[in-house]
Amino acid sequence: MLTFGTAGLRGPLGPGPDRMNETTVAHATAGLAAWLRDRCLGGGQVVVGRDARHGSAEFAEVTAEVLAAAGFAVIRLPQPWPTPVTAFAVRALGAVAGVQITASHNPPADNGYKVYVDGGAQLLAPADTEIERQIAAVTEPIARTPVEVADSGLHSRYLARVAQLPQLIGGPGERADIRIAFTPLHGVGGATAVEALTAAGFTDIHAVAEQFTPDPDFPTVAFPNPEEPGAADLLLRLAERVDADLAIALDPDADRCALGVPTAEGWRMLRGDETGVLLADHVLRTAPPDSLVATTIVSSRLLSRLAADRGARYAETLTGFKWLARAGDGLVYAYEEAIGHCVDPAAVRDKDGVSAAVLAADLVSRLRARERTLIDELDDYAVRFGVHAGDQVALRLPDQRAAAAVVDTLRTAPPRELAGTAVDYTDMSALRGAMRTDALLFTGDGLRVVVRPSGTEPKLKCYLEVVQPVSGPDGLPDARKAARERLSELTDYCRALAG
Template identity: 45%
Template sequence: MSSEILRWLQRDPDPDTRRELQHLLDNQDQQELEQRFSGRLAFGTAGLRGVVGAGPNRMNRLVIQETATGLARYLLAQQINAQQRGVIIGYDGRPDSRQFAENTASVLTGQGIPVYLTVRVAATPLVAFGVRHLNAAAGVVVTASHNPPQYNGFKVYWGNGAQIIPPHDKGIAEQIEIAAQSQLSLMTLDEAKENGLLTLLDTPFYEAYRQALGNSALLSNHTSPGAISLAYTAMHGVGAEMAEALLKDAGFDQVYSVAAQREPDGRFPTVNFPNPEEPGAMDLVIAEAVKHDATLAVANDPDADRLAVAVRTETGQYQMLTGDQVGALLGHYLLSRTSASQALVGTTVVSSTLLERIAHWEGAHYYQTLTGFKWLTNVAMEKQTENQRFLFAYEEALGYTVGDLVWDKDGLSALVAFAQLTAELASQGLTLWDRLESLYRQHGLHLNAQRSIALSPGAPAIGDALRAHPPEQIAAEAVTAITDLKQGTIDYSDGRQERVALPSSDVLIYQLASGSRVVVRPSGTEPKIKCYYEVVEAVQEQEPLKQAQERAAGRMSELIATHQASLS
């Protein structure tokens, strides 16, 4: 037995994971032992996420205690008032989440940092809201969001209510490494209560979030809520109780929850993969919508920070909207409800450019960031001014935030806003399809697609190869500009060059003459790349939309096929 494994067995506070590890040792499962002890779960801007099990490369109580110790030491070094402000902790419905949250509380209070711990499961947006509501120094959510059942995670918010970004991720990671070699100091929850270091957040806290959304001017459009109906699923997650309450507050009395998926269940028994983007994940809520002839079929992912929408068509079938379509519809709607010239809206570099066109047309301020909500919200805080207030941001992976009550994606407030948009349109005799068509006719039909492409193992770094031989055309279209976020430049085909005001990232963006676009993100850890494609197709004045859609689909097929062939 190696000294590292022996030391782990001595430190591990969990008898279950100790037995699991001992079983691997008894069976001499060297391959599994090597996987678990070849390194430790990397802490980054999304915190930790991994499979639950024994060893430093898995999610378990010891990893949580070491991670929380690293966070505590970093907070104490960086925020002189951390011991006054404290940390809020929430958790989802996975089997280990409450235990991990309580272990985190024991570590933080053991370092003298007060903790606000939710008494029951909490949607991720509630914890992000709670950081600022309580003026906490940081926040932690124990959740693996929409990952498979065997996963769990540890997500960290900074005192501004947004996800951590550099240099905090690196600073916390360095302290975790030190903690992993140190004696850990913990306080039992009973001791923490006695010492005034533990506050349990019960119904009043959950109601504070509910009331804040109910008082939001952006969610105050109560136009004919009875005109529409919704089928809803929490997808075995934590969103149902709050989603139903918020919709009821807003006057929506025709809401039909999928009973089989309403209660938190970290086993996710009715879905193969608890991600509303995955094929089949929306089947039960669409069936519920068919049963009630509902206007919408909507879903939150298991920690309720994302929103998926399917809309009834003229034929009575239900069609999923893409994240980009929901983002454009919400952005346009919210801009119509405020002074657009003073509004700030944003998307990521891989999201559709339609919101940018809408914002410019409405006279609003627009910004673009790297992929991830940590960038969308932190950058928004930097950019907003007294005369340029943050309004809305989204990313194509079903993440949206409405206003500044929550500085992260919030599938609950987005659900209310989208229901209110749908009801307002219905009161005018219009549908979401009508609104989408009007946006396409005004700004061009924007069609987006994503592909992951596997490369040959051992192949040279694809990003370097692409930079060495930049294409002059793709799918018979001239490349008019190449944005290289690693170099921080935009090179135009006429020889001009501009600097890019974004953090360095291995991303290449090819702008084509027609307005179409290809975004390439090489993986830094495996031989594959992610490619994001956008085709923009003008819709003629008297032309049926279907014709433009068919043209755009043909162009998209050619663009993807040609581009992928060039990478092989």
């Protein structure tokens, strides 16, 4: 059977209990309803949203109707909207839960069922196994009651909040006009992102026409994920053609945001860690003293250096925003290297690609007013804190069991040296407490590698970082070259892990 993983269900469409279909969704919803009732939340409001994937409309209807029959007051969103809209709605309404039908950036054959709980944060263990037990206990026929769609102005309220971010976060300051190239990668973020950017004052937007309208087949990309090689090619070509200042790509449910920038060698996409530290610094410039920023165990350590320099607190969690959203009091920003950014935790306690896009545009416009770029900012970080060169190696395998088997083999015979550097080894599955997870951590002098199986896809993931000291601005090219060489050795090692 499908099990609750990253805040819910995710899997391929098809018949049977190990696939996403109306029966699976109905049973999951019945289990969720029973779990909520056990916590004296019966009869409360539940928000149901969806993306535009195959089956999403039908699954959202089933979810809403099963919840209504179980006595809940259901707010069924009327259109396929970004996942952050559902997260926002749960928090704004004080709803007891929310369900978003989405498989995020998975391949076209997949769909999913994402659960938010009170406060608008993702479902967290042990609630997932508790709901699974409730699902397994469902034996009676599942009742359904028709539910009318109801906007309640939630989309407009979300847009109004996002449009305020340049003032709420950026504060006063001179801004220059900028030109933006944009793609939602055939997902549901196109219209919402353009509306949000326009409302925030960014009107010179050029969209990739072939990818703007939602299309569940994602015809122009092999995988609908801005991180995948080739996925942003059309965007970068457009950015170069229109002489843009910034390129923005959202994933299909618009909870992730990737940025592209012009460089001396041409346009390139920033890594999630690069975008993460840029947005963090932008937020911290006007954040209250002793604010908290957070990232995950697989992200760059650069944020910790920046936070200390800016007088902010720093926290590190396991991967996923179910952990990051709960990083601690005073959280003003959180990110994970997989292009997920939470720039407004007071409104959306999850990653939000639309709000990240608006804040990125605000940052670029303010830098341009001072004749600076994002690349200039990254160069300054490198000189001050050292070159933090990172990469991710994602190896697609036949199934998730195969990925777990590679990790088990590596756990049995861990390396003692990587890229010519002696490394210490930590098996994070053997830890106690909140940081226990199925991952292996290798650390050495200026080197860090994390290896883990993906929780949602048949992939082995390796997260690599090397840190190279910089003698000064003139020493930056040599430091970057040395970092690339060490990083290349680590990449070759990780690619060999899957044979």
